[in-house]
Amino acid sequence: xxxxxxxxxxxxxxxxxxxxxxxxxxxxxxxxxxxxxxxxxxxxxxxxxxxxxxxxxxxxxxxxxxxxxxxxxxxxxxxxxxxxxxxxxxxxxxxxxxxxxxxxxxxxxxxxxxxxx
Amino acid sequence: xxxxxxxxxxxxxxxxxxxxxxxxxxxxxxxxxxxxxxxxxxxxxxxxxxxxxxxxxxxxxxxxxxxxxxxxxxxxxxxxxxxxxxxxxxxxxxxxxxxxxxxxxxxxxxxxxxxxx
Numbered sequence: 001x002x003x004x005x006x007x008x009x010x011x012x013x014x015x016x017x018x019x020x021x022x023x024x025x026x027x028x029x030x031x032x033x034x035x036x037x038x039x040x041x042x043x044x045x046x047x048x049x050x051x052x053x054x055x056x057x058x059x060x061x062x063x064x065x066x067x068x069x070x071x072x073x074x075x076x077x078x079x080x081x082x083x084x085x086x087x088x089x090x091x092x093x094x095x096x097x098x099x100x101x102x103x104x105x106x107x108x109x110x111x112x113x114x115x116x117x
Numbered sequence: 118x119x120x121x122x123x124x125x126x127x128x129x130x131x132x133x134x135x136x137x138x139x140x141x142x143x144x145x146x147x148x149x150x151x152x153x154x155x156x157x158x159x160x161x162x163x164x165x166x167x168x169x170x171x172x173x174x175x176x177x178x179x180x181x182x183x184x185x186x187x188x189x190x191x192x193x194x195x196x197x198x199x200x201x202x203x204x205x206x207x208x209x210x211x212x213x214x215x216x217x218x219x220x221x222x223x224x225x226x227x228x229x230x231x232x233x234x
Contacts, residue, residue: 033221042121043208043224055219088160103150103169103212103220108162 002026004109006091012115013081021076021112023091030095032074033106034066037088049074081116088113119144119213123225130199131233138194138228140209146170150212151185151192152222157205168192199232206230 004025013019025032034046048056049068063085065077074091092106120143130136142151153165166176168185176183180197196203206229210222 040226042226045221048219048221050219055217056215056221090160090162092162103167103214105152105164105167106222107164108154110159110161113160 004091004093004107006089006109006112008112009110010113010115012117013078014117015081015083017081018077018079020078021089021091021114023074023076023109025072025074025091025093025107025109027093027107028095029093029107030071031093032068032071033092033094034074034076035090035092037090037111038086043090046076078114081114083116086114086116119146119211119223121209121211121223121225123207123209123228125228126226127229127231129231129233132201133198134232135195135197136199136230136232138196138207138209138230140192140194140225142190142192142209142211144211144213146214148214152210152212153183153192153194154208154210154224155205156208156227162208165194196230199230201232201234204230204232 007022030051032049036044036046045058046060047066052068063080067075088111090111091109094104094106122141149170151168154162155165156162166183173185173187182195184193206227208227209225213221215221
């Protein structure tokens with residue numbers, strides 16, 4: 001596997017279910033991100049992890065719970081979601097401060113298309 | 118606050134036409150980076166280019182070219198001799214230093230480009 005992978009690619013869940021999204025990066029990066037992409041809206045940054053530590057929580061509801069056990073893996077645990085949470089959830093990774101002083105390009109996974117019924 | 122505006126929501130062209138995608142940004146930072154990403158129907162965002170605020174030279178990569186004009190806060194993207202495979206949503210993004218060791222991207226809403234045969 002190369003790049004950034006995400007599983008599952010598609011997920012349908014009820015509002016009372018608990019599920020998890022998984023992201024894995026094979027690029028040796030030390031920062032990982034969760035984004036939400038809804039129809040007609042810009043990409044919304046949800047969480048940022050640097051060296052396994054959460055460094056940004058963009059006012060995300062507590063029904064979304066991230067977990068980063070190591071620099072290569074990132075999870076998004078979901079529980080009691082609402083229909084408006086249906087969206088494409090994208091994971092990305094980037095290298096720590098380098099030639100661009102931290103403004104490094106992010107590499108994205110293919111996303112998980114989530115539908116909440 | 119940083120802001121990225123992509124005024125063109127959708128553009129439709131015929132194959133072999135040239136097309137320019139507009140991007141205008143706002144920032145108070147003196148050092149910043151601009152990016153373009155492509156999102157084909159598969160969903161994965163593909164990195165195209167990164168440009169820093171001190172380098173206003175235009176860049177050409179094959180059929181792609183970018184015009185960075187600091188005076189007008191614009192970073193436009195031109196595809197020459199468009200092809201059907203260029204059909205995608207294109208996002209412009211601005212990198213922001215958000216404190217500590219954190220950097221985050223602010224994305225525009227994207228421009229859907231459709232290239233018809």
